[in-house]
Each structure stands twice: as structure tokens, then as C-alpha cells.
Amino acid sequence: MLMRELIEKKRDGGELSREEICWMTEGYTRGSIPDYQMSAMLMAIYFRGMTEDETLALTMAMMHSGGVIDLGAVHGIKADKHSTGGVGDKTSLALCPMMAAQGVKMAKLSGRGLGHTGGTIDKLESFSGLSTSMSMDKFFRDVNEVGFAIAGQTADIVPADKKLYALRDVTGTVPSRPLIVSSIMSKKLAAGADIIVLDVKTGSGAFMKTEEDSFALARDMVSIGRLAGKKTAAVVTDMDQPLGHAVGNALEVKEAVAVLKGEQGGDLLELCLALGGCIMQLAGLAQSEDEAREKLLECIENGSALERLADYVEAQGGSRGDVYDTSRLPLAPVQLEVKATCGGWVSAIDAQEVGNICLRLGGGRAEKDSEIDLSVGVVLRLKAGEAVKAGETIAVVHASDLAGAEEAASSLAAACSFSDSPVERRELIRGVVK
Numbered sequence: 001m002l003m004r005e006l007i008e009k010k011r012d013g014g015e016l017s018r019e020e021i022c023w024m025t026e027g028y029t030r031g032s033i034p035d036y037q038m039s040a041m042l043m044a045i046y047f048r049g050m051t052e053d054e055t056l057a058l059t060m061a062m063m064h065s066g067g068v069i070d071l072g073a074v075h076g077i078k079a080d081k082h083s084t085g086g087v088g089d090k091t092s093l094a095l096c097p098m099m100a101a102q103g104v105k106m107a108k109l110s111g112r113g114l115g116h117t118g119g120t121i122d123k124l125e126s127f128s129g130l131s132t133s134m135s136m137d138k139f140f141r142d143v144n145e146v147g148f149a150i151a152g153q154t155a156d157i158v159p160a161d162k163k164l165y166a167l168r169d170v171t172g173t174v175p176s177r178p179l180i181v182s183s184i185m186s187k188k189l190a191a192g193a194d195i196i197v198l199d200v201k202t203g204s205g206a207f208m209k210t211e212e213d214s215f216a217l218a219r220d221m222v223s224i225g226r227l228a229g230k231k232t233a234a235v236v237t238d239m240d241q242p243l244g245h246a247v248g249n250a251l252e253v254k255e256a257v258a259v260l261k262g263e264q265g266g267d268l269l270e271l272c273l274a275l276g277g278c279i280m281q282l283a284g285l286a287q288s289e290d291e292a293r294e295k296l297l298e299c300i301e302n303g304s305a306l307e308r309l310a311d312y313v314e315a316q317g318g319s320r321g322d323v324y325d326t327s328r329l330p331l332a333p334v335q336l337e338v339k340a341t342c343g344g345w346v347s348a349i350d351a352q353e354v355g356n357i358c359l360r361l362g363g364g365r366a367e368k369d370s371e372i373d374l375s376v377g378v379v380l381r382l383k384a385g386e387a388v389k390a391g392e393t394i395a396v397v398h399a400s401d402l403a404g405a406e407e408a409a410s411s412l413a414a415a416c417s418f419s420d421s422p423v424e425r426r427e428l429i430r431g432v433v434k
């Protein structure tokens with residue numbers, strides 16, 4: 001086969017065969033196909049799209065480009081959850097223990113934060129002593145004994161995606177649906193769970209800015225998951241403002257723990273109930289959304305979900321006491337309140353900008369290997385649609401010094417918009433694709 005011929009075929013709107021896609025993916029991963037040819041192919045895919053058969057072939061070829069996790073050693077129902085990325089998204093920290101308390105095993109491979117969105121692995125490292133790098137044996141043992149484990153993504157899982165994603169990033173080909181679907185689903189399939197639930201974000205802080213594009217992505221991912229033999233569902237959720245109240249590593253851990261203690265409701269809890277409800281229905285553990293919701297709320301009320309988190313933290317080398325007393329987690333030396341300059345209603349909170357403020361405070365990575373400050377970030381007191389009085393505290397900035405706090409406070413005030421008439425609250429759950 002010649003790569004030039006495959007590029008021409010796709011450029012002219014043709015359909016690539018499974019063999020051609022496998023050959024191209026393998027060749028690019030091994031280095032026999034150069035970046036310049038793969039760049040041309042990615043751009044041809046960007047403009048011409050891919051059929052479902054092509055997307056499935058690319059997903060499977062990428063999945064098999066490296067090691068695939070066999071969860072055969074894990075007993076019971078195995079589920080995985082993936083979010084397309086958002087600001088303040090600490091859902092996995094609360095959802096995994098909730099699912100473990102229901103008897104569903106969660107074996108999660110997660111990433112670190114890059115740019116304006118955070119990563120679960122960084123957040124977990126707010127627990128002193130906790131390590132997310134472990135042998136596969138320990139990973140399986142923890143999933144069996146604790147009910148869930150979260151480990152850092154290993155280098156040999158879907159190496160094709162590492163190369164392709166980096167190339168897409170510099171060739172303007174990230175926002176292509178078949179390329180996003182194959183990138184996400186190849187990693188989910190390689191992680192080996194029987195049930196996959198996807199949280200597809202929509203809005204200004206998301207990858208997909210419109211609901212139409214988000215639903216299309218959700219539908220495509222669900223059908224590829226099903227064709228690959230997995231029980232798959234997707235929930236399309238709002239990312240026009242940060243999820244929950246906290247943005248910043250340790251601050252987000254504290255918020256997830258507050259949900260597990262039953263101290264905080266709102267959008268974060270609702271999202272956990274929606275995603276957890278999908279998993280329970282796919283697992284046959286609940287016949288309806290209401291039944292799933294009742295069971296999930298029960299594991300918060302009886303403390304079993306919180307206990308699963310403490311078990312996990314202890315199993316990974318941290319102290320379970322930190323879960324019950326989160327004042328022991330990193331705390332920034334400076335806290336500065338941001339006040340509303342006028343009264344009215346909060347009309348918008350720019351999620352991407354809040355993520356960037358956290359990044360500038362030192363809580364995120366501008367580059368892959370930057371050091372991060374786990375203690376810094378922002379706690380928003382209000383959500384879009386809520387009424388506000390002049391002089392009321394709208395947010396608290398947590399910073400390592402006063403100059404940084406002041407700069408963040410003024411950027412944060414600019415990231416919030418106000419209206420002098422009531423504003424409709426945005427629906428968190430836009431729909432479920434099953």
C-alpha cells in the first residue's frame with residue numbers, strides 16, 4: 001500500500017477499508033509513515049469525515065496499537081466513566097466511591113491536567129503520600145478489595161493516540177468528530193470495562209460549543225462502543241460555567257468529599273446521580289432512574305461511599321483521616337474575597353476563563369512537565385441564574401501570594417457577567433443517549 005494513494009482516496013471522498021486503516025495506523029505508530037503524510041490524511045478526514053465503518057476500524061486499530069488491559073482478574077461488573085473535559089470537573093472523585101458502594105467495580109486510568117482543564121491524578125495527589133503509579137497486580141487487587149482504583153495512564157496504552165493527538169494539536173485537526181470518537185473510544189476500550197458511560201460536555205468551557213455538535217458526538221461514541229461489544233451510554237451536560245463551586249486541585253477534592261458526606265447538593269451531586277444512574281441501569285442493578293437515584297443517595301446517607309474513598313486513599317499510601325478531615329489537605333496562604341460591584345442576577349461565569357485563572361495562579365500546567373501548586377484555585381459562591389446583592393462575596397481566590405490573588409480577583413470579576421433582570425438557570429443535564 002502507498003500512503004499517498006490512501007490520502008488521495010480520502011481527499012476525493014472515498015471510503016478507506018479496514019485493512020487500509022489498520023496498515024496506516026500501525027505504520028504511523030511504528031514511525032514508517034511520516035508526520036507530513038499523516039497530517040495530510042488528518043486534514044482530509046477533517047474535511048471529508050468518516051463513515052461509521054471507518055470510525056470503528058480506526059478506533060479498533062488505535063486500541064490495538066499497544067497493550068490492552070484484561071480485567072479478567074477483577075470480579076463482578078466492571079464500569080468506566082469518561083468526561084470530554086471541563087472546568088471544576090471532579091466527578092470521578094465522588095462517583096467512583098459511590099459506584100464501589102453499589103458493588104460496581106471501577107478500574108480507571110486517568111490523566112493529569114493540561115491547559116485550562118484539570119486532571120484527576122493531580123487532584124488525588126492533594127492527599128499527602130498518595131501515589132497513583134502502581135503495578136497492574138496492585139491495580140487489580142485494589143479494584144477487587146476496595147471496589148475501585150484510579151491509576152495514571154501508562155505509556156503503552158494506545159500509543160497511536162499519543163502520536164496522533166499531538167499531531168492533531170498542531171495541524172488544526174482536533175475538532176473532527178471521527179478523530180475525537182476514535183481517540184476517546186480507543187482508550188476506553190483498551191481499559192477493558194464492560195460498561196462505558198460518557199459525560200459529553202457542551203458549552204463555552206467545552207470542546208463542543210453547541211448542543212447539536214455535543215449530541216452528535218455522544219451518538220457516535222455510543223454507537224462505536226456498542227459495535228465494539230460494550231454496554232455504552234452518554235449524558236450530555238452543561239459546561240457553560242464551571243461544574244460545582246471549586247476549581248483547583250485540593251479545593252475540588254474537598255468539594256467531592258463534601259458531596260460524599262451529604263453536605264453539598266447542586267450540580268455536582270446531580271451529575272454523579274445521572275452518570276451513576278446510567279451505570280446502574282446498564283449493570284441491571286436498577287430498573288429505573290428513580291430507583292438508581294434512591295440507591296445512590298442511600299450510600300451517601302449511610303456513609304458507605306465516603307468509606308470507600310477512605311479505603312482507596314489508604315490503599316494508595318495516603319491517610320484515611322484526610323478524607324474525614326479535609327482541613328488537613330493543602331491550604332493556600334492567601335484567601336481573597338471577590339465582591340459584586342452591583343446587584344442583580346449572575347448571567348454567566350466564563351468556565352474557560354476561570355480555568356485559565358486557576359492555571360495562572362499555579363494550579364494548572366502550561367506545559368506537560370510544569371510543577372503545580374495543589375492548594376490554589378477559586379471557590380465560586382454563586383452559580384449562573386442566582387440573585388446577587390451589591391457588595392456580596394461572589395467568589396474566594398486561594399493564592400500563594402497577595403499580588404497573584406489580586407490579579408486573579410480582578411480577572412474573576414471580569415469573567416462573571418450580571419444582569420439587572422432575572423436570568424433563567426441553565427439545565428445541567430441536556431439529555432441522555434442510550
Ligand code: URA
Nearest residue numbers: 084179180181183184
Ligand atoms: N479527548 C481525547 O482524549 N481525545 C480527543 O480527541 C478529544 C478529547
